[in-house]
Amino acid sequence: MQQLPDMNLLPSLDALLRAGSVAGAAAEMRISPSAMSRTLGRLRRVVGDELLVPSGRGLVLTPRARELRPRAEAALASALAALRPPTELELTTLQREFTIRSNDGVAVIFGSVLTERVMREAPRVRLRMLPEGDENPADLRDLVDLDVGQMGELPHDIRTEPLGEYGYVAVARADGPYADERLTPERFAALPHITVTRRGRVRSVVDERLAELGLTRDVLATAPTYTAACFFALRSDALALVPRQFALEAARAMPLAVLDIPLDLPANPFVQAWHVRVDADPAHRWLRGALAEIVTELGGAERPGARPHRKRTPRPAHDSAI
Known part of the structure; x- marks a missing residue:
């Protein structure tokens, strides 16, 4: 694998090519002209071009430098965007497809209200509801965005949030x-x-x-x-x-x-589960929050807690018989 160059040189390269002078780039980067001059020497060796050459009393960009200027600016902007926290979520323009797996009870009770909310708040979002079956919890790693229902033990990379209980x-x-x-x-x-x-x-x-x-x-x-x-x-x-x-x-x-059933029957807890890959994703967090709010608003149950937790072994197949 080819060794990467020192990416710390990218901001200095961008400043030099835009300023067209060592002094101007040094002032922008808030370092001394001598330090920027040494950086220019390193850049010349890395790029294999002089970049800035004497012209009268100043410096002028070489053809290679003029070619690099928009590319360096775009590369720096892209790098900064990749390293910044995500911007605030714009639901009205969010374009996303979410695959949600649940039984028909969850789909009827909460899915219909969630669909209504999506149409109102995030009209470009699409919901794909899958039926619960003999699924593998590992589906959450790449095939399913959110699993809603009764869960057993789950793999270590699956997060869950209790939604409530129902009778x-x-x-x-x-x-x-x-x-x-x-x-x-x-x-x-x-x-x-x-x-x-x-x-x-x-x-x-x-x-x-x-x-x-x-x-x-x-x-x-x-x-x-x-x-x-x-x-x-x-x-x-x-x-x-x-x-x-x-x-x-x-x-x-x-x-x-x-x-009413005249028996003392246990309550049935249900949760929403997702993979760690989308744990911090703003759009997925909105989806989880919306579903949790819907459950509370419909009086689906008292929520026993909202702190995500981990389970360590695969979920056994479960049945809803009663």
Whole structure:
């Protein structure tokens, strides 16, 4: 590999070529004329040209120096821009595409509001939503900009921010036989259920809590998404178990009743995750901040904290069955 020249010479080269004199360049660089004269000698050796030569009582640029002058100025400006902190983000002119991975619950509850906000604040930004599946956390290194949902253990180069917690409710068709009921554990267990699971799991913490009460339930069907579960409920007299905020959103668009589950179920934490490569990127920080604000504004949950932290082992595949 060819050895790089001393890049500290670049500001002096730019000053000399613009000033056309040692004294003028020295004054601009705030050094003595003798120090600038020595720097000119070093530049002549590096460039292989005299750069400035005597002409009467002054100096004149050589043809090579005239050729170098705009290039030196541009190179210095580029170097300074690369070493300065990023400029303030201009959302109205920001042109960026963000790939976000989540389940359909997150997409429906928060993705729709995020899309609205992007259109309003950053009209040139584009969102690409990917479905959650059997993904690899390493996708965040080059394929996915933001992962939102429940996470297990993650690689050391992935950062996370807690967004909040959510609980589950049951939805039933609004004109169904028990849409106006206040469910008891016994009644809840006696009704057919629709659960959401990508892997066909039927048993979950719901069955554990019912077992503690000496009860069992009948899972009529499993659905791959919360949206599908709601449509199943519209065509049956079954309860679909979905996140509370998702249920409220779905009930605005579908004739669904939202019923409390009469069991002490644990809350489900969810986070947003990203790779360290975009940790300090102003545009990505805006995206993360916007999503966090949306979660808070919609009352998605109390945010347990916003300090990014690290996890050290790969995330296990998870399922959303309940």
